[in-house]
Amino acid sequence: MRQLLLGTALTLIASMGQATETLNVFTWDGYVHPDEVAAVNALLKEQGYDVEVKVIDTLAEGPEQMFDVLRSGTVDVSFLTLNYIQMEGLPFENLLQPINTASPRLGNVQALLPELSAIPMGMSDAGPLYLPFGGGSYGIWANDDVVTTHPTSVAELLKPEWKGRVSLTDGQVQPNVALALMAMGEAPFAVQDASGDRAKMAEMQKADGPLQTTLTALYDQVGFFWSAGPEFRDDLAFVASYGPGAAAHLATGGNWSIVNFAEGNTVWLDTINFSKKLEGPKLEAAEIFANYFIGKEVQERIVNGLGMVASSTLVEANPMLDENPEFFAEELFWPPYTKVANNVMNMLSKRASGAGS
Secondary structure (H helix, E strand, O other), X not given: OHHHHHHHHHHHHHHHHOOOEEEEEEOOOOOOOHHHHHHHHHHHHHOOOOEEEEEOOOOOOOHHHHHHHHHOOOOOEEOOEHHHOOOOOOOHHHHEOOOOOOOOOOHHHHHEOHHHHOOHHHEEOOEEOOEEEEEEEEEEEEEOOOOOOOOOOHHHHHOHHHOOOEEEEOXXXXXXXXXXXXXXXXXXXXXXXOOOOHHHHHHHOOOOOHHHHHHHHHXXXXXXXXXXXXXXXXXXXXXXXXXXXXXXXXXXOOOEEEOOOOOOOEEEEEEEEEEOOOOHHHHHHHHHHHHHHOOHHHHHHHHHOOOOEEOEOOOOOOHHHHHOOXXXXXXXXXXXXXXXXXXXXXXXXXXXXXXXX
């Protein structure tokens, strides 16, 4: 009898001590709001899941940083930029699992834009490694309090009067190299396009070559490199932004507007991804989380609050896509860079910033 009571007591203690499982989310600044986390946690509780969503403190910055965080094994759900997934040299796809888009917990998948739902660079043989969340462009914004006339070409950013008054990201060097290429009159992804041509790659990475010279000149114009934001400062004339940072700054009364260069702007798509280790109730909880974030309420917020392109047809309006149906043009869409292209761009960037030779 005493053994039975002891066994019952130990079982009760173990049950009481079992903590609620945590679904760790790794995301970009501004993508997941506390009230939305609370709403998903309420849904999980209502549906009997002993799982709680938590956004980790580390914010996403770029491919290398995101790969290191995912590889640590602490992340369950991530918001990867699509071209990262099959980026050579950073095997994100080995850390992710295919998403069952037919799951009964992913009903909002049916309303996703079809052109964003099965992009080859995010697919595996077993299905998609992503759900589209929202997109935008890496554009240059002008401080209209100090810039009277917008430049028409990226090359105009190199004018002497803008020295020290330009801001670029240091989280990702690839879009900065794309800007330098456009300033030269080249295609924004010319380094990637030359990946299989040794002679072209050798020419592009020359320390005294035109690309290095242009990128160094561009970096010499920079007064502030930003990582996870906020990127806008009133002492700057031009700031590179992915869009959400600009929308947040405008909401506080900032007088900035995007520069419409003749060369156009490169574009990106951010996605929702599931860790390979997710299974059982935690995987189901991840599906419920993702379904909420591709639903109407959140998708409306990223359009109206973050200035992004929604991935869902549930939104009332999708201004950037409505105005330009070719927004996600193939030639402007960030590609999954090869390892050699990434290495060359990182080397060029280090040289330009004075951190390499």
